[in-house]
Amino acid sequence: MNVLRRKAPGLLAWFAGIVFFLPIAWMALTSFHSESDAATNPPSFAAALTLDGYREFFGVDGGASPWPALINSTVASLASTLLVLLLAFPAAYALSIRPVRKWTDVLFFFLSTKMLPVVAGLLPIYLFAKNAGLLDNIWLLVVLYTSMNLPIAVWMMQSFLAEVPVAVIEAAQLDGARLPTVLARVVAPIAAPGIAATALICFIFSWNELLFARVLTGVVAETAPVFLTGFITSQGLFLAKVCAASLVISLPVLAAGFAAQDKLVQGLSLGAVK
Amino acid sequence: MTATTTAPRAATPVRTTEDRPHARLRAWATRAPLLPALVFMITVTQLPFVATLVISFFDWNSLYPDARSFAGLANYGEVLTDPDLRRSVWTTVLLTVAVVLASLVLGLLLALLLDRRFRGRGLVRTLLIAPFLVVPVAAALLWKHVLYNPEYGLFNGLLHYVGGPQPDWISETPLLAVEASLVWQWTPFMMLILLAGLQSRDHQQIEAARVDGASDWQIFRHLTLPHLRRYLELGALLGSIYIVQNFDAVFTITSGGLGTANLPYTVYQTFYQAHENGLASAAGVLVVIGSIIIATFALRVVSSLFREEAGRS
Numbered sequence: 001m002n003v004l005r006r007k008a009p010g011l012l013a014w015f016a017g018i019v020f021f022l023p024i025a026w027m028a029l030t031s032f033h034s035e036s037d038a039a040t041n042p043p044s045f046a047a048a049l050t051l052d053g054y055r056e057f058f059g060v061d062g063g064a065s066p067w068p069a070l071i072n073s074t075v076a077s078l079a080s081t082l083l084v085l086l087l088a089f090p091a092a093y094a095l096s097i098r099p100v101r102k103w104t105d106v107l108f109f110f111l112s113t114k115m116l117p118v119v120a121g122l123l124p125i126y127l128f129a130k131n132a133g134l135l136d137n138i139w140l141l142v143v144l145y146t147s148m149n150l151p152i153a154v155w156m157m158q159s160f161l162a163e164v165p166v167a168v169i170e171a172a173q174l175d176g177a178r179l180p181t182v183l184a185r186v187v188a189p190i191a192a193p194g195i196a197a198t199a200l201i202c203f204i205f206s207w208n209e210l211l212f213a214r215v216l217t218g219v220v221a222e223t224a225p226v227f228l229t230g231f232i233t234s235q236g237l238f239l240a241k242v243c244a245a246s247l248v249i250s251l252p253v254l255a256a257g258f259a260a261q262d263k264l265v266q267g268l269s270l271g272a273v274k
Numbered sequence: 275m276t277a278t279t280t281a282p283r284a285a286t287p288v289r290t291t292e293d294r295p296h297a298r299l300r301a302w303a304t305r306a307p308l309l310p311a312l313v314f315m316i317t318v319t320q321l322p323f324v325a326t327l328v329i330s331f332f333d334w335n336s337l338y339p340d341a342r343s344f345a346g347l348a349n350y351g352e353v354l355t356d357p358d359l360r361r362s363v364w365t366t367v368l369l370t371v372a373v374v375l376a377s378l379v380l381g382l383l384l385a386l387l388l389d390r391r392f393r394g395r396g397l398v399r400t401l402l403i404a405p406f407l408v409v410p411v412a413a414a415l416l417w418k419h420v421l422y423n424p425e426y427g428l429f430n431g432l433l434h435y436v437g438g439p440q441p442d443w444i445s446e447t448p449l450l451a452v453e454a455s456l457v458w459q460w461t462p463f464m465m466l467i468l469l470a471g472l473q474s475r476d477h478q479q480i481e482a483a484r485v486d487g488a489s490d491w492q493i494f495r496h497l498t499l500p501h502l503r504r505y506l507e508l509g510a511l512l513g514s515i516y517i518v519q520n521f522d523a524v525f526t527i528t529s530g531g532l533g534t535a536n537l538p539y540t541v542y543q544t545f546y547q548a549h550e551n552g553l554a555s556a557a558g559v560l561v562v563i564g565s566i567i568i569a570t571f572a573l574r575v576v577s578s579l580f581r582e583e584a585g586r587s
Binding site: 007009010012013014016017018020021023024026027030038039040041042043087088090091093094095098099100101104106108109110111112113114115116117118119120121122123124125126127128143144146147150151154179183204207208210211214215224225228229231232234238239242243245246247249250253254256257258261264265268269 | 301461
């Protein structure tokens with residue numbers, strides 16, 4: 001009885017973990033089945049494995065190739081993450097190490113922009129892009145994704161930079177180092193793990209984004225999530241292909257998320273929870 | 275009275291700038307690193323919203339650009355009286371409340387389990403986080419085609435083994451179908467926040483209570499739950515902010531059909547497919563007003579946690 005009482009929470013946790021992971025495991029298994037084995041009832045757990053789903057998805061035997069969309073997503077996510085870091089890092093410095101007056105107000109201004117729904121600005125952005133000839137241009141998404149992630153990055157980095165000892169910075173400044181040098185040579189190396197976690201979280205949000213990409217891109221600048229929307233309506237037997245596509249497109253996020261696991265809460269709660 | 279109180283205040287900054295130009299220069303030097311980010315944010319997020327506000331007062335269909343005219347509050351009247359739009363307001367509320375509550379309760383249970391030591395805890399945590407790390411559109415496709423499909427989906431496949439019914443999940447319970455997929459994705463998020471809350475508890479206090487003979491339930495009810503209150507609030511509010519804006523799941527699983535169109539989807543459809551710019555803007559402004567109400571509470575919770583953290587360090 002006592003043993004059961006001691007073991008029960010662990011067993012329950014394992015059970016819950018498996019239940020939550022089951023859809024992903026099933027998606028992975030299905031992606032390696034042939035289309036006819038993927039669409040059976042009852043499900044074929046032990047069917048022969050094949051790479052046909054992946055071949056279909058990558059358009060090896062004809063059909064739309066996902067590569068342009070994957071490359072667009074990579075460009076949009078990496079470029080916006082880089083831009084976010086370049087803007088957020090000095091801002092976080094001015095909000096933590098040498099804080100401006102009323103720095104908490106500024107911090108909360110950044111946070112409040114995150115609470116403004118995307119749909120509130122979507123139409124003017126669309127009209128502006130149309131008039132400026134920026135529709136279907138990946139760099140417009142870069143700018144928008146930067147604005148989407150900047151508040152999160154400022155909040156996260158502010159809390160990471162606050163942990164950098166002031167004495168180290170003062171020593172460097174006494175040696176005559178100017179601000180950009182201090183930031184790059186002294187602050188950045190100390191705060192590197194926090195900066196990396198911030199970058200991973202910004203990458204995830206940009207990679208996942210659908211609404212802006214759906215409205216503002218077309219053929220040329222289509223991103224991976226927009227490519228996935230092509231699977232919304234059923235096209236006969238296509239489960240293995242859908243699973244392969246969903247898995248491949250989720251892989252970068254799964255990798256980044258697991259890498260940033262410990263800092264994930266802090267990023268998602270905008271720095272409120274450590 | 276007003277003159278005497280305002281006069282010295284107005285005089286102070288003038289004097290400081292004359293007496294101490296260096297101080298003013300230094301203040302700008304301190305502000306300089308902040309400015310690029312601040313200017314960028316104001317330009318990209320605040321200006322479009324002002325434009326939305328302006329457009330919301332116009333009768334403007336982009337298919338008939340010459341017929342644009344000032345309409346006053348007519349768009350708001352139409353949004354609030356149009357049955358489709360009113361239903362989408364209601365759907366948004368239902369969707370948000372159901373998903374936030376369900377994932378908060380599940381997340382709390384999982385966090386309580388994960389707070390204990392057991393073999394393979396790290397691995398279980400990783401398994402539980404995984405749903406949150408599937409691209410939202412991919413997760414929605416997974417639920418729509420691979421789990422819900424009435425003929426060969428996993429749910430009906432598993433029901434088949436036990437001789438259960440074979441429901442058509444999406445057409446029979448469309449809103450619930452969307453909600454279930456979102457609960458699956460958001461429970462890990464709630465769990466992570468609540469787990470962080472559990473791990474910041476005062477363990478000495480809990481030990482002391484246990485020595486004094488308090489039961490597990492008493493400790494949970496009188497020590498853990500009050501401590502978790504703010505983390506629960508934070509989870510609920512952040513969850514609301516993200517889920518009120520949900521577009522991906524509604525767009526993918528039901529394409530806004532079967533009464534699942536929420537406000538973001540409706541706004542998208544009103545201008546992207548119906549080209550009613552003025553109407554879409556008015557609906558957008560209403561979404562913002564709703565968000566501001568939630569956000570006011572959210573900001574208060576975040577700032578109280580923030581001050582607590584600052585006080586502790």
